[in-house]
Amino acid sequence: MNTVEEWASCITVEQLDDDPYPIYARMRHEAPVCFVPAVGLWFVTRWADVDFAASNVDLIDSSVTPSPLNRVMGGPSILVLDGEPQKKLRAMLDPSLRPRVVEATSPDLVSPIVERLLDTIADRGEAELMSEYFEPISVLSLGSMLGLAEIDGDTLRRWFHGLAQGAINFEDDPARWEVADATGEEIDRTLMPILERLWKTPDSCTIATMLQHAEGSFDERVAVILPTLKVILLGGMQEPGHAAGTTVAGLLESGHAAAVAADPAGLVRDAIEEGLRWVAPIGTQTRRVKVETELGGVRLPVGANLGALVSSANRDEEVWGPTANAFDLYRPKRNHGAFGFGPHFCSGHHFSRVQMRIAVQQLFERIPGLQSDPERPPRFNGWEFRAPQHLHVQWKA
Numbered sequence: 001m002n003t004v005e006e007w008a009s010c011i012t013v014e015q016l017d018d019d020p021y022p023i024y025a026r027m028r029h030e031a032p033v034c035f036v037p038a039v040g041l042w043f044v045t046r047w048a049d050v051d052f053a054a055s056n057v058d059l060i061d062s063s064v065t066p067s068p069l070n071r072v073m074g075g076p077s078i079l080v081l082d083g084e085p086q087k088k089l090r091a092m093l094d095p096s097l098r099p100r101v102v103e104a105t106s107p108d109l110v111s112p113i114v115e116r117l118l119d120t121i122a123d124r125g126e127a128e129l130m131s132e133y134f135e136p137i138s139v140l141s142l143g144s145m146l147g148l149a150e151i152d153g154d155t156l157r158r159w160f161h162g163l164a165q166g167a168i169n170f171e172d173d174p175a176r177w178e179v180a181d182a183t184g185e186e187i188d189r190t191l192m193p194i195l196e197r198l199w200k201t202p203d204s205c206t207i208a209t210m211l212q213h214a215e216g217s218f219d220e221r222v223a224v225i226l227p228t229l230k231v232i233l234l235g236g237m238q239e240p241g242h243a244a245g246t247t248v249a250g251l252l253e254s255g256h257a258a259a260v261a262a263d264p265a266g267l268v269r270d271a272i273e274e275g276l277r278w279v280a281p282i283g284t285q286t287r288r289v290k291v292e293t294e295l296g297g298v299r300l301p302v303g304a305n306l307g308a309l310v311s312s313a314n315r316d317e318e319v320w321g322p323t324a325n326a327f328d329l330y331r332p333k334r335n336h337g338a339f340g341f342g343p344h345f346c347s348g349h350h351f352s353r354v355q356m357r358i359a360v361q362q363l364f365e366r367i368p369g370l371q372s373d374p375e376r377p378p379r380f381n382g383w384e385f386r387a388p389q390h391l392h393v394q395w396k397a
Contacts, residue, residue, distance in 0.1 A: 004031040008043075011036050013171055016383035020283070021325065024312035033296030039170040041286070041307035042300065047316040047337070049296045053308040054285050055342035057082045059293045062344065064286045064305050069231075072166030072180045074188070077227035079344065089228050090347055092213040096145065096206040099350045106354045110141045114362045122366060125397035126373065128390050129363075130245050131157075137359045138241030145351065146232065147198055147205030151190065156237060159183055163234040168384045187230060195222055206232075236348050239281045240355040242387030243338070247275025247360055248370075249378045249388050250327030257370060259329060264364040271329055272356045277320075277336035278327045283311030284384045285340055310337040311386065369395045 008031070011023060016039075027034045027045040035042050044053050053060050062080045069079055078089040095101070114137055121127040139156035143149055148156070166180025195207065199218050202208040207229065214221035251257040251271055260267045289304040300306070314336050315324040323331075339346040346352070364370065372378065373392035381389050 004034065008034050008036050011038055013038050013383075017381055019380075020311070020383040020386075021315060024309060024315065025325075028312065028316060031296075033298040033300070036307075039307070041170065041305050042298070043312075044295065044306050044308045045312040045316075046296065047313040047319045050285075050308045050310060050313040050337065051341045053287050053295060053306055054340065054344065057290075057343065059289070059291045060287045060306065061290045062086075062287060063290075064288045065303070067286065068166055068169045068172075069286070070227075071177075072163055072169075072184060073227035073230045074184055075223065075227040077231045078347075079231055082343070086343065089224070092210040092225065093206065093228075093347045095213070096204075096209050097347050097351055102350045102354055106141075106145075106351060107358065109144050110137065110355055110358045111362070113137055113140050113144075114359055118362060118366045123397050126392070126394045128392050129248065130241070130388055130391045133363070134241040134245040134248075134359060134391075136241075137244075138239075138355060139237045141240070141355050142232070142236050142351075145206055146229075147203070147207040148191075148194065150194075156233070159187055160234050160237040163187075163230060164238065164385050167234060168382075184230065187233065188226070191226070191229065192222075195226075232348070235282055235346070236352070238385060238387075239346075240352040240359075242281040242385070243272070243276050243279075243352070244356040244359045245388050245391050246279045246281065246380075246386075247271050247356065248363070248393075249372075249380075249391055250275050250278050251329070252370070252372045252393075253378075254327040254329065256327070256329040257364075260360075261364045261368070261370065264361045267329065268357050268361040268364075269353075270333075272353065272360060273333075273336065274327060274329055274331055275356075276338035277314045277331075279380065279386055280311040280314050280336075280338040281385065281387055282338070282340075283382075283386055284309055285342075285344060308341070310340060311383070313337045313341075367393075367395050371395065 024045050032046045033044050044050050061082045117133050135157050136153045140153045143156050162179050162183025165176040169176040198208040199211050210225045211221055214224050251260055260271055285308040287306040287308055289300045289302055292302055293300050317324050339349040370393055373394050376392040378388040378391045
């Protein structure tokens with residue numbers, strides 16, 4: 001290819017899903033803001049530019065058009081709103097997600113789930129940690145906090161995988177829409193009686209809190225909060241389990257697992273933060289140019305849709321140095337971008353971190369000599385949502 005633009009025009013979704021990091025690296029060096037026709041987005045790849053694109057809502061906002069998020073969530077959600085509407089939705093969530101509340105209530109919610117799942121695998125000497133451990137912890141913990149404890153873990157996992165098919169569908173694949181649309185309709189049917197019950201007899205769960213803080217009639221409140229509930233079912237149920245699995249994969253690949261095994265309580269937080277940086281479970285904040293703006297040396301017209309790539313920013317060599325691609329437990333501490341930039345920074349980041357901390361710490365405390373299965377190494381997939389598709393491990397039972 002003669003130019004980076006010609007090269008970018010040939011990038012496929014399959015290439016991005018397989019491994020986007022070499023693509024991002026070339027863009028950071030040669031074309032930090034670069035249009036990728038396969039997904040209809042200008043990729044923003046450097047840390048400073050990602051931060052700018054996600055933080056300056058007067059110039060670049062969240063109203064991406066067309067956006068797969070509006071269709072899959074069934075309406076405007078917290079992800080695509082800015083200003084006062086977004087602040088109102090965050091205010092509905094904040095009471096149950098404040099750090100003090102999370103630290104006081106979450107361990108009693110998460111630990112029994114972790115212990116029960118560890119009981120089922122501890123004597124086997126092998127497990128596939130994504131489907132048997134990390135994803136169930138993620139969905140069951142958040143389900144209980146939301147007020148969905150009556151819904152089983154397999155259903156919740158199927159929901160977030162189904163919603164993800166629509167959320168990443170910038171290529172407008174009909175097969176993905178079929179899965180996502182059916183999932184959204186099933187969620188609506190299942191949640192409506194729960195919403196009605198929590199409206200009539202509220203408790204302290206997140207859904208009841210959101211209903212109480214919304215405005216208008218019951219139907220008006222549901223119309224406002226249901227799309228954001230689907231965002232939580234997607235990102236909130238996916239991010240902690242996937243990031244925890246990524247962290248363990250990184251520890252095993254880098255040789256740092258033994259250090260964490262020797263001091264789980266002391267090193268688990270550093271391990272999790274490095275896992276989040278190394279492979280961001282949610283890799284993109286989508287944005288739309290509101291006022292003609294120059295970014296990364298490119299003049300972007302009004303209406304241009306951007307993919308502000310937090311996953312690329314988290315490996316920007318200008319920020320993280322020449323070892324940015326490596327998992328390094330002892331990397332000097334600084335903030336990463338896995339929970340987003342600007343006013344759309346993830347509301348549930350503290351609850352996610354508590355889930356990951358408990359899951360990873362108790363895994364290393366309970367399972368001695370954890371190692372990868374050499375016959376089935378972890379395989380990552382995805383560019384917007386990236387995690388090990390499987391994480392087969394072994395130990396002496």
